[in-house]
Amino acid sequence: MSSPRVVVVGGGVIGLSIAFHLAEAGVDTTLLERDTLGSGASRATADVVRSYFAGNPVSSALAVRSLEAYHAFPTRPGIDLPLRQVGYLVLFTEADQVTAFEADLPAQHAAGVDVNLISAREARERNPLIGDFPLVAAAYSPQAYISDTTAIVTAYARAAEQAGATLRTGCPVTAIDTRAGLVRTAAGDVSADAIICAAGAWSASLVREAGVDLPLTEPIEQELLTTDPLPPDTPDIPVTLHAATGLLVRLRGDRLLIGMGYPGPDREAWRRQVAERLAATYPSLAGLALHTAVTGLRDASPDKTAFIGHHPGPPAFLYATGFSGHGLCNAPAAGELVRDLYLDQDPGFDVTALALSPRRAG
Incomplete structure (x- = not known):
């Protein structure tokens, strides 16, 4: 012993x-x-490491503190860490989403999060892949990075x-x-x-x-999907969340990495829903095949x-x-x-x- x-x-x-x-x-x-x-x-x-967690300033405060530590990795613990700043964009399609964001904003700022409301026009400038669907506004935080x-x-x-x-x-x-x-x-x-x-x-x-x-x-099984290779002229985009559906996308090499909730027992039906939502949100990507990228069990409170x-x-x-x-x-x-x-x-x-x-x- x-x-x-x-x-x-x-x-x-x-x-x-x-x-x-x-x-x-x-x-x-x-x-x-x-x-x-x-x-x-x-x-x-x-x-992705980011600081903004909507409606959850406690997690945001932990994330702000953690981002500082990730930036300091070269000196403590002394190991270089990839951190490519891309920003985090949250798309609002309903007025009550904007109301909830504005109510949460003081607590987010108090937690040290750099996040603000931007117009639909600016959201499309930051992510040119966004289609022509009703977009009320968006939240944008520059404090989001692609790491490893x-x-x-x-x-x-x-x-x-x-x-x-x-x-x-x-x-x-x-x-x-x-x-x-x-x-x-x-x-x-x-x-x-x-x-x-x-x-x-x-x-x-x-x-x-x-x-x-x-x-x-x-425990919940998480699955992330990836697309076939994107067109060669695909622009760089922020990590982008569609607030109403939970569709989250980011570029990974020449492909898109995608998450949207949890698969549940009918994985094929979930994949069809992801494909439909992807096509509705980013029409230029409609028809791209989706493949499993990673799976894993996740804890939750x-x-x-x-x-x-x-x-x-x-x-x-x-x-x-x-x-x-x-x-x-x-x-x-x-x-x-x-x-x-x-x-x-x-x-x-x-x-x-x-x-x-x-x-x-x-």
């Missing part, structure tokens, strides 16, 4: 950020991952190991026993003074075993805001889960907050907005 001081369960971008920040602070840290690093939700991302999730996962893993953390892959956790201070795996028990659950879609049962009843929804909290021990139990697709954008800040909660130091953030509370009980 090994005796690390802290065990982090989950080797996605959140767990690796936590492991890096703890090890950097001198904490004896072991991370346990059921498969390979970044093999869960971290493999099903659009490689695999590079981020690899960077955090390398930096965590260099700081002294132990990363164990192919080691699924079967149970958490907080009374005994044990993390149970098929390869044997691992003891710890603190256990941190960052297991993404596999978090719900683990946090319940630790006596924390987070209202996490059932009822309000689409992460749960990050700390239950004192011994052993202490901490959790960082329910990121609802915001994990890549929130990962650096999540690692910093969990480190500070564990070390009982000021995180410089109102963590009560992230912890389990009656308001967030589902």
